[in-house]
Amino acid sequence: MSRPSTSAVKGGRPASKPLHRGKQGHSNTRIAIRPAEVSDAEFIRDLSRKAFQQYGPYEALLPNWFLSGIGATMVAVLGRKIAGYAMLERIMGQAGSPRVSELLAIAVEPWGRNHGVGDRLLAETIRKARERHVERVVLHTAVDNLSGQALFRKHGFVACGIKTAFYPEGQDALVMEKELKPEAQARDLGAPGKPGESGWKRN
Ligand SMILES: CC(C)(COP(=O)(O)OP(=O)(O)OC[C@H]1O[C@@H](n2cnc3c(N)ncnc32)[C@H](O)[C@@H]1OP(=O)(O)O)[C@@H](O)C(=O)NCCC(=O)NCCS
Numbered sequence: 212m213s214r215p216s217t218s219a220v221k222g223g224r225p226a227s228k229p230l231h232r233g234k235q236g237h238s239n240t241r242i243a244i245r246p247a248e249v250s251d252a253e254f255i256r257d258l259s260r261k262a263f264q265q266y267g268p269y270e271a272l273l274p275n276w277f278l279s280g281i282g283a284t285m286v287a288v289l290g291r292k293i294a295g296y297a298m299l300e301r302i303m304g305q306a307g308s309p310r311v312s313e314l315l316a317i318a319v320e321p322w323g324r325n326h327g328v329g330d331r332l333l334a335e336t337i338r339k340a341r342e343r344h345v346e347r348v349v350l351h352t353a354v355d356n357l358s359g360q361a362l363f364r365k366h367g368f369v370a371c372g373i374k375t376a377f378y379p380e381g382q383d384a385l386v387m388e389k390e391l392k393p394e395a396q397a398r399d400l401g402a403p404g405k406p407g408e409s410g411w412k413r414n
Pocket of ligand 1: 212262315316317318319320323324325326327328329330331351352353356357358359361362363365
């Protein structure tokens, strides 16, 4: 997630599940992705509280970012129930500057996790970013959010820095980024990034 003073949400929740979780078989055919509607604001509020309240007032911030149009938001429907959302910062094209967009937040309902919903949401977010000619996607996630980091690494994000006390509640954030330039696409399925690989820096 991002930080209130900047544009977006921030980190994610600490991994509460073991890294060696039981696979439940991703049934992607049951997952549909669609643009969020105004009537989804309450869902975004509720899930943001569950997923991010330990970091700050994201229960209020995320629906506000959605409703104000700061974040382009998609929701995932698993079976018949809305199971998650992802919010990508909308960028204004400025001539000569790189088109960088922040993934403000991604979250899946606790009951819907480990079914491939996060995978689908992130893949669709990246696809949308490419469609909008975004050159780089950046994100912040809590340094101890190992499940979130695993998801991001799986999709080609690499760690590029740490911001201390980034979140309103004082936690540090890991900064990750993914290049979307055509030449970077070939690396998308490459080895996951490791700390130090892209020159970690502390703020
Ligand atoms: C992180 C999160 C979005 C993952 O959603 P999900 O639907 O459970 O993820 P998926 O089932 O699609 O799994 C996709 C990948 O994520 C990673 N992952 C997800 N849960 C994991 C866990 N408990 N431990 C390790 N890796 C995990 C794996 O790389 C996985 O790929 P694999 O199945 O091939 O191993 C979800 O746990 C969540 O909402 N967490 C709280 C909010 C948060 O932390 N958001 C991220 C920071 S903004």
